[in-house]
Amino acid sequence: MPRFDLGLPELQQYRPTIAEPDDFDDFWRNTLADARRFPAEPELTRIASPLSQVEVYDVVFNGFAGQPVRAWLLLPAARTGRLAAVVEFAGYGGGRGLPHDRLAWVSAGYAHFIMDTRGQGSAWGSGDTPDPHGTGPSAPGFMTRGIERPQDYYYRRVYTDAVRAIDATRTLDRVDPDRVAVCGGSQGGGIALAAAGLAEGLIAVMPDVPFLSHFERAVGMTGEGPYPEIVQYLAVHRDLVEQTFNTLSYVDGVNFAKRSTAPALFSVALLDPVCPPSTVFAAHNHYAAASSIEVYPFNQHEGGGAHHWVRQAEWLQRQLDS
Numbered sequence: 001m002p003r004f005d006l007g008l009p010e011l012q013q014y015r016p017t018i019a020e021p022d023d024f025d026d027f028w029r030n031t032l033a034d035a036r037r038f039p040a041e042p043e044l045t046r047i048a049s050p051l052s053q054v055e056v057y058d059v060v061f062n063g064f065a066g067q068p069v070r071a072w073l074l075l076p077a078a079r080t081g082r083l084a085a086v087v088e089f090a091g092y093g094g095g096r097g098l099p100h101d102r103l104a105w106v107s108a109g110y111a112h113f114i115m116d117t118r119g120q121g122s123a124w125g126s127g128d129t130p131d132p133h134g135t136g137p138s139a140p141g142f143m144t145r146g147i148e149r150p151q152d153y154y155y156r157r158v159y160t161d162a163v164r165a166i167d168a169t170r171t172l173d174r175v176d177p178d179r180v181a182v183c184g185g186s187q188g189g190g191i192a193l194a195a196a197g198l199a200e201g202l203i204a205v206m207p208d209v210p211f212l213s214h215f216e217r218a219v220g221m222t223g224e225g226p227y228p229e230i231v232q233y234l235a236v237h238r239d240l241v242e243q244t245f246n247t248l249s250y251v252d253g254v255n256f257a258k259r260s261t262a263p264a265l266f267s268v269a270l271l272d273p274v275c276p277p278s279t280v281f282a283a284h285n286h287y288a289a290a291s292s293i294e295v296y297p298f299n300q301h302e303g304g305g306a307h308h309w310v311r312q313a314e315w316l317q318r319q320l321d322s
Helices: 006-015 022-034 154-170 187-198 228-236 238-249 255-259 279-285 305-321
Strands: 044-048 055-061 068-074 081-091 111-115 175-185 203-209 264-267 289-295
Touching: 006 279, 022 203, 055 154, 068 154, 081 154, 081 187, 111 154, 154 175, 154 187, 175 187, 175 305, 187 203, 187 255, 203 305, 228 238, 255 279, 264 279, 264 305, 279 289, 289 305
Parallel strands: 081 111, 081 175, 175 203, 203 264, 264 289
Antiparallel strands: 044 055, 055 068, 068 111
């Protein structure tokens, strides 16, 4: 894959103007207030598992409009007292998967809360949470579901689920509510960015090769999914370009980055055809709180892979120690 985006020196200075609706803050304040009418405490069911060093819980919590969302909670069996927690969001098409799919954070001593993504989990990493909302015509996938109006858009529901996952995690008696971090790769990184701008009091944010930022540049720049779903939609609905990008401005990761309060560690891959590097740097360079970024010059959307998790773990420990 040849380089197709700006060079690294330009990327490091890239701080584009991003469309932001006048009612952005009111929109999300009202959305979350409506969701928070429902209890934050989740239902936990202990699951028998061959993971002898890990306690596994099947979780159901109240997401958007109080709708049930599934998650896994993994706890170190040998630890007592309140733990720092990592809330993780899944990449595009995937769900919470199986408990033994993700053992790194719990093995490092954290409570690990893995959120299912409503309607997803049939491309990889099985999911168990439906999205009960009907929408108008949309392209295959999730990017254009309900895109006619911000109120109906799919990611309004997903981002609200994410904030409620954090709320649910903070109610757990094994979790220190003041030491909750969020992470995710690709779509999960975009959801983590939304959480950075919407959830109060996070200790750290770790968006890994994040998706869902700087839509005006991303759409039409790359032929790798999922951004081409929007291209396909607009190729048919030629009269809805302005309306579509208006909706997307309510979920653009850059607009959440501007409202962040927790320190962040980003990652970016300079050959990434799914989340172009300039879209990642746009969010990073607009990030309001302290942030750093790990650059992987010769990688595509896999980014830093397992190498990057080590950097995340070391960095998160420094945030907890500071």
